[in-house]
Amino acid sequence: MSLExxxxxxxxxxxxxxxxxxxDQSVSxxxxxxxxxxxKDEIIQEYEQMAQKKASxxxxxxxxxxxxxxxxSKRQEKKTxxxxxxxxxxxxxxxxxxxxxxxxxxxxxxxxxxxxxxDPKRFYKAPDLKTLPKFFQTGKVIESPAEFYSxxxxxxxxxxxxxxxxxxxxxxxxxxxxxYEEIQKVNMKKRRSATKRSKHLKKKKR
Numbered sequence: 001m002s003l004e005x006x007x008x009x010x011x012x013x014x015x016x017x018x019x020x021x022x023x024d025q026s027v028s029x030x031x032x033x034x035x036x037x038x039x040k041d042e043i044i045q046e047y048e049q050m051a052q053k054k055a056s057x058x059x060x061x062x063x064x065x066x067x068x069x070x071x072x073s074k075r076q077e078k079k080t081x082x083x084x085x086x087x088x089x090x091x092x093x094x095x096x097x098x099x100x101x102x103x104x105x106x107x108x109x110x111x112x113x114x115x116x117x118x119d120p121k122r123f124y125k126a127p128d129l130k131t132l133p134k135f136f137q138t139g140k141v142i143e144s145p146a147e148f149y150s151x152x153x154x155x156x157x158x159x160x161x162x163x164x165x166x167x168x169x170x171x172x173x174x175x176x177x178x179x180y181e182e183i184q185k186v187n188m189k190k191r192r193s194a195t196k197r198s199k200h201l202k203k204k205k206r
Contacts, residue, residue: 055077055081058081058084088135089135093135096135096137097135098134098135099136099137099138101132104160104161105138106132107161107162107163108138108161108162108163109132109133109136110132111162111163111166112127112162113127113132117179118166118172119172120175
């Protein structure tokens with residue numbers, strides 16, 4: 001065998017080995033992609049199964065407690081789940097529940113909504129909701145020891161509700177009276193102008 005034949009044979013072997021390696025790489029890439037797809041599908045299936053199990057457990061607990069009758073249809077199950085979800089604000093708000101709306105709470109919320117009109121020296125942002133909120137929580141502000149003499153409300157001056165505090169505040173009552181008188185003056189002017197116009201129209205008709 002000549003030198004040229006030997007070189008050609010070596011080159012052929014190299015080409016064959018390179019082709020085999022590329023084929024092996026493509027096969028490995030294909031198998032890895034397939035494995036990823038399979039794992040993704042498995043994760044989705046597991047998540048769906050977990051959600052179904054959770055929903056079925058909730059329904060079973062409701063049925064065992066007597067809140068739900070047994071053998072419900074799918075539509076009724078969806079309806080009951082929707083009703084259960086509507087009782088709270090959701091997971092983003094740590095399942096905040098709607099409190100019982102009493103007259104005191106209602107009055108406090110209305111005062112907070114119209115607080116811009118209460119104090120002329122303070123600027124308050126307009127409320128986000130035009131109606132009263134369904135989900136909310138109330139708390140108590142605890143002053144720091146440094147504010148004991150500066151901005152602390154004494155215990156004798158503290159009231160049970162915001163309405164009582166406003167009624168006990170002398171400055172607020174003074175400002176409220178002043179505003180009420182201004183509104184009454186404007187209303188009186190409007191009434192006078194309306195009566196004058198009506199009299200003028202009656203005279204014209206005669």
